[in-house]
Amino acid sequence: MTDGAALPVKATDKSMVDFKRLDRILAGAHDRYASAEPFPHIVIDDFLADDVFRAAVAEFPPIDRREWTSYVHLNERKYGNPHPDSWEPPLQQIARDLTSKQMVTWLQALTGFPELLADWSMDGGGLHQTFRGGHLNLHADFTAHHTQRNWRRRVNLLLYLNPEWDDAWGGHLELWDADRSRCVEKVAPTGNRAVIFTTDADSYHGHPDPLQCPEGEARRSLALYYFEEQANPLARSTDYRARPTDRLRRVAIYVDKQALRGYDMIKRRFRLPDDIADRTLRILDRRNRTPR
Numbered sequence: 001m002t003d004g005a006a007l008p009v010k011a012t013d014k015s016m017v018d019f020k021r022l023d024r025i026l027a028g029a030h031d032r033y034a035s036a037e038p039f040p041h042i043v044i045d046d047f048l049a050d051d052v053f054r055a056a057v058a059e060f061p062p063i064d065r066r067e068w069t070s071y072v073h074l075n076e077r078k079y080g081n082p083h084p085d086s087w088e089p090p091l092q093q094i095a096r097d098l099t100s101k102q103m104v105t106w107l108q109a110l111t112g113f114p115e116l117l118a119d120w121s122m123d124g125g126g127l128h129q130t131f132r133g134g135h136l137n138l139h140a141d142f143t144a145h146h147t148q149r150n151w152r153r154r155v156n157l158l159l160y161l162n163p164e165w166d167d168a169w170g171g172h173l174e175l176w177d178a179d180r181s182r183c184v185e186k187v188a189p190t191g192n193r194a195v196i197f198t199t200d201a202d203s204y205h206g207h208p209d210p211l212q213c214p215e216g217e218a219r220r221s222l223a224l225y226y227f228e229e230q231a232n233p234l235a236r237s238t239d240y241r242a243r244p245t246d247r248l249r250r251v252a253i254y255v256d257k258q259a260l261r262g263y264d265m266i267k268r269r270f271r272l273p274d275d276i277a278d279r280t281l282r283i284l285d286r287r288n289r290t291p292r
Contacts, residue, residue, distance in 0.1 A: 016052045016090065017097040022106050030110050033196070038177040038184040038204075040111065041197030045190070047159060052090070053192040057163045059088035060220055063129065074256040075240040077134040082126035091127070091222070095120075098157065098224050107226060111198060113154050116226045123147065125223040127161075130171070132213050137240050137253060138176060138206040141199045144235040145227055146268050152233035155226040157196050160189040162220055169213040178202035180241050189219050199225075201239070208243060237264035 025044075033042045048056070061067070067083045081087075084095045097103060099118035108116050119125065123145050130136070145151035158173070165171070165188060172186040173195060187195055189207075197203065211219060240257040242250040 014093070015097050015100075015102075016048065016056075016094045017103065018049060019102055019106070026106065026109055030112075033110055034112065038175055039198055039200065039202070041175065041195065042110070043187055044194045044196070046192055047194040048094070048192055050192075052094070053161075054163075055090040056094055056222075057161055057191070057220075059090050060127065060129075060161055061087060061091075073260070074252055075137040075139070075238075075260070078128055078130040078136060080124075080126055080128050082122035082124070084120065084122060084126065087127070094159075095222065095224070098159075098222075104226065107155060107157075107196070110196065111155050113226075113228060115228055116154060117151060117229060119145065119148075119151075119225055119227060121147065123225065125225045127220070128223055129218040129220045130207075130211055131218050132215055133210045134219070135208055135210050136206045137208045138174070138180065138204050138243055139241065140201055140204050140239040141225075142236060142238045142264065143199075143201070144233045146264075148227070150229050150231065150233060151227035152230045153199050153225055154228050155196065156199050157194060157224045157226070159194045159222040159224075160191055160220070161222060162189055162191040162218075165190050165219075166213075169211060169217070169219075170209050171207050171211050171213070171219045173205060173207055176204040176243075178204070180204055181244065189221065201234075201236075204241060208246075235268065237261045 029042055029044070033040050036042065061081060063079055065081070065086070067081045067086045068079045069082070071078050071080055084092050087095070099120055104116050104118050108114055124142065141153060141156070143153055145153065167188060171189050173189065174183045175185045175187070175197070176183050187193070197205070207219075213219065237260055238257075240253055242253045246253060
């Protein structure tokens with residue numbers, strides 16, 4: 001059984017997502033998704049109509065609002081807002097469309113997972129932004145929902161909401177092979193670009209190098225995660241890993257991961273809110289910070 005974390009609404013005539021276009025590209029998209037390396041994924045540009053994208057960018061909430069959580073520790077430096085009810089109407093409607101039955105059905109056909117569930121509670125997802133110097137180390141995502149105990153995470157959808165992006169700023173999403181020996185693909189966080197990919201124990205990805213964007217700019221996105229219901233899903237915290245070039249930071253990356261693993265276990269057991277996570281991650285960051 002599921003509760004309010006599951007599908008909130010169905011897509012309406014006022015949908016912000018062009019489902020007719022998604023249906024037209026589905027057959028070819030499915031084939032590209034299934035055959036992609038290093039793990040199933042697809043990149044879709046111009047995902048939203050231009051006016052819809054511009055409206056979403058214009059209403060992206062500032063970081064000074066209390067709904068933002070600081071995910072700031074050695075393995076990542078970003079901010080998240082997992083509270084869609086606090087967003088302005090354009091962003092909220094996009095999120096509703098992307099968690100609707102119509103979207104889930106399309107994703108099932110795209111990915112081959114027959115019984116996906118959308119997550120209106122935005123566990124780990126929602127609006128994300130990373131500022132100059134921020135990063136997200138190479139990792140495979142946490143595998144199970146923190147409050148829906150029978151939900152196994154299966155698919156990520158990332159929609160970039162940057163009005164402009166200079167390649168020199170970095171921030172490319174890196175997709176690595178299963179043994180983490182090489183980066184197979186880099187995807188620039190170009191505005192109105194969606195990246196959809198299968199999340200598994202060896203779906204390693206991230207943007208590990210510090211952002212070089214100017215002060216005041218940020219890498220902004222909407223992150224949505226989709227799950228399957230299982231009797232006893234594997235529950236594992238985010239698995240951060242060092243790259244071959246991270247020689248001096250390898251131990252620090254591992255220590256930070258282990259500390260987060262302990263916190264993840266406590267969070268699952270007691271269903272702790274994100275404000276506790278915010279304070280805990282700040283403490284971990286002070287303890288584990290090392291020179292780059």
